Amino acid sequence: MQVTSTFRFARISAFKAREVTREIQGLPATDALALLKFVPKKAAPMVSKTLASAVANAENNNGLSAADLVVKEATVGEGTTMKRIRPRARGSASAIRKRTSHIRIVVTDELPIVRRGDKKKTATRRKATPKATAATAETPASEASAEA
Numbered sequence: 001m002q003v004t005s006t007f008r009f010a011r012i013s014a015f016k017a018r019e020v021t022r023e024i025q026g027l028p029a030t031d032a033l034a035l036l037k038f039v040p041k042k043a044a045p046m047v048s049k050t051l052a053s054a055v056a057n058a059e060n061n062n063g064l065s066a067a068d069l070v071v072k073e074a075t076v077g078e079g080t081t082m083k084r085i086r087p088r089a090r091g092s093a094s095a096i097r098k099r100t101s102h103i104r105i106v107v108t109d110e111l112p113i114v115r116r117g118d119k120k121k122t123a124t125r126r127k128a129t130p131k132a133t134a135a136t137a138e139t140p141a142s143e144a145s146a147e148a
Contacts, residue, residue, distance in 0.1 A: 001062055001110070002072065005054035007103040010046050014078045014101035017043040021074035021103070028113045029055050029069040047074070047103055054107045064109050073106040 010017065020043040024032035029051065036048040051071065058064040079100035085093040 001058075001064065002106055002108045003054055003058040003062060003064070003069075004104060004106045005050050005057055006105075007046055007050040007053075009079050009100045010043075010103055011098070012043050012046065012101055013099040014076045016041070017047065017076040017101050017103060020044050020047050021076050021105075024051070024071050025074050026114070027071050028115065029066060029071055029107050031115060032071050043103075047105070050103045050105050051107075054105045058107055058109075068109045068113070069107040070109070070111040070113055071105065072108040072111060073104070075104050077102045077104070 020036070020039055020041050023039070024035065024047070027035065032051055033048060033055075036044050036051070051074075055066050055069060058069055059066055079102050081100065082098040084096040084098060086096050088094050
């Protein structure tokens with residue numbers, strides 16, 4: 001079962017908040033909450049609050065266990081932009097855009113729990129091939145010249 005939580009009109013640009021939400025996608029909800037405590041970004045407490053709300057919704061409304069929940073989707077969309085002006089020289093003005101965003105988190109108990117440490121390392125090391133040295137390269141040539 002999927003459970004969602006949305007933080008609307010968060011006072012942060014969507015571009016900045018997406019950096020944080022990318023890090024928690026696919027993680028177990030408990031691990032994602034622990035990770036967000038140590039992320040030094042303004043968006044981290046906002047995303048953490050939204051994720052905690054999604055977990056609470058799953059527990060209270062649907063009777064799911066918090067230990068079984070996985071962050072299926074964490075998206076950030078652009079909200080409304082408040083337009084302000086800043087006075088400039090010679091009576092002109094420049095625009096200031098105060099951006100907002102909508103943070104939406106979907107948790108589910110249908111996905112298997114896979115922690116980052118449990119994943120197999122996909123990068124395989126290249127096996128070292130023995131390099132041909134000058135002595136081994138000359139040996140067949142010297143034998144061939146000796147036979148002729």
